[in-house]
Amino acid sequence: MTDRLAGKVALVTGAGGGIGRGIAQRFAREGAAVGVLDRLADGVEATVRAIQDAGGKAAALVCDLREPEQVQAAVNQLRTTFGPVNVVVNNAAVMPSGKLHEVSLADWDRVFDVNVRGAYLVCREVIPDMIAHGGGSIIHMASVTGVLGLPGIAAYSATKGALIALTRSMSTDYAAQGIRVNSVSPGTIDSPMLHDFLAQQRDPAMRRAEFDAMHPIGRVGTIDEVASVFVFLASDEASFVTGANYTVDGGLSVKGEQPQD
Numbered sequence: 684m685t686d687r688l689a690g691k692v693a694l695v696t697g698a699g700g701g702i703g704r705g706i707a708q709r710f711a712r713e714g715a716a717v718g719v720l721d722r723l724a725d726g727v728e729a730t731v732r733a734i735q736d737a738g739g740k741a742a743a744l745v746c747d748l749r750e751p752e753q754v755q756a757a758v759n760q761l762r763t764t765f766g767p768v769n770v771v772v773n774n775a776a777v778m779p780s781g782k783l784h785e786v787s788l789a790d791w792d793r794v795f796d797v798n799v800r801g802a803y804l805v806c807r808e809v810i811p812d813m814i815a816h817g818g819g820s821i822i823h824m825a826s827v828t829g830v831l832g833l834p835g836i837a838a839y840s841a842t843k844g845a846l847i848a849l850t851r852s853m854s855t856d857y858a859a860q861g862i863r864v865n866s867v868s869p870g871t872i873d874s875p876m877l878h879d880f881l882a883q884q885r886d887p888a889m890r891r892a893e894f895d896a897m898h899p900i901g902r903v904g905t906i907d908e909v910a911s912v913f914v915f916l917a918s919d920e921a922s923f924v925t926g927a928n929y930t931v932d933g934g935l936s937v938k939g940e941q942p943q944d
Contacts, residue, residue, distance in 0.1 A: 687918045689714035692765045694758070696748060696805060697775030699726020701875040702824070704733075705906035706772055706913045711739030713914055715770065718761035720744040722775075740765065748775055748801030758808040767812040769819035770917045773802035773846070776824065778839040778876055780883050786838050798842035802849070810862065818861020820917050823850050825866040827932045836880075843868070847928050854926030863925040865916050870932025871903040899934030 693710045697703035699721030707717045711734040719730045719741050727743045734741040742764045746757040761768060776798045779790040802823060813819035828836060829843030850866040857864060871877060871894045881887040895902050912931050915921055930936050 685713050687713040687914060687920070688770070691715040691770050691917065692718070692761065692768050693770035693772065693917065694718040694720060694744075694761055694768050694805065694809065695772040695774060696720045696801065697824075698730050699723050700730070702869075702872060702906050702909055703772070703774040704730045705910045706774060707741070708734055708737070708739075709907070709910040709914055710770070710917065711741060712737065713918070715917070716740040716742075716765040718742050718744050718757070718765070718768070720746050720748075720757055720775070722747050748804060749796045751804055754801075754804040755808055758805070762812070767816050768809045769813060769816065771805060771809050771819070771821045772824065772913060772917075773805055773822070774824040775801055776839070776842070776876070778836060778880060780835050780880060781837065782835060783837040791838050794838045794842055795845075798839070799845050799849075802846060806853070810857065813862050814857075814860045818863070820921070821853065821862065821864045822913055822916050823847075823864075823866040825850070825868040825928060827868045827870050827930060827936050829868060830928075830930075831936060850928060851926050858925055863916075863921065865921075865924060865926070866928045867909065867912050867916070868928055868930045868932065868936075869904060869909050870898055870930070870935040872906060872909055873903050874906055877903070897935060897938070898932065899938050902933070904931060904933055 693715040695707040698707040698719040711717050721727045724745045731741040731743045744757040746753045823846040825846045826843040828840040829847050832840045853864040884890040
């Protein structure tokens with residue numbers, strides 16, 4: 684265990700599994716006390732157990748990000764347990780598949796409610812504490828789909844573009860209060876979200892091979908590779924970094940190619 688995040692209280696949404704769990708575990712290994720927030724209790728409890736078994740500090744926060752009262756209660760619980768939150772990772776997301784005309788109104792509303800409105804509700808709760816205590820770091824989980832756009836995930840791509848724009852706006856609004864706001868845009872990552880997406884495709888194995896091949900590095904990324912960037916942005920090493928969108932994509936956004944339907 685190292686101390687790059689020693690003394691920090693971090694809230695990670697969507698931390699019941701996948702990339703969110705990986706970020707929460709890395710934060711704890713670096714010395715942060717971590718609020719593990721997710722909608723499903725089983726995932727939250729598994730992440731908390733993994734952190735505590737490794738000697739870290741974590742609090743279980745079961746919360747539906749679509750419900751303002753639940754978000755407020757979760758932040759209050761974390762504040763009571765470990766103190767004011769000074770690092771936030773807005774990672775929770777859903778990813779319905781389909782071209783625009785194929786996406787139901789219910790799915791369109793759900794993806795914006797979780798991916799964008801959820802980030803807004805969390806930030807609304809923690810920013811006053813950050814201002815009162817001298818600043819903090821907010822990191823939105825965006826995606827290269829918010830810049831490039833991959834076929835078949837129109838609604839998801841729209842939410843990730845919104846988070847990149849929100850990063851820029853928030854960074855100028857709060858820089859004077861010591862709050863840094865950045866986003867991270869991964870390429871394709873070997874995660875449960877990718878596995879779920881592939882399961883909906885006509886030929887999952889072929890689609891996976893396409894994702895590997897479209898990254899100049901020759902493969903999709905790993906959860907730990909993404910988590911490393913979040914550790915940097917959460918730490919004081921990034922004290923002069925705000926308003927940035929970090930692409931962690933194996934060169935995908937430079938190459939600018941996507942698999943086609």
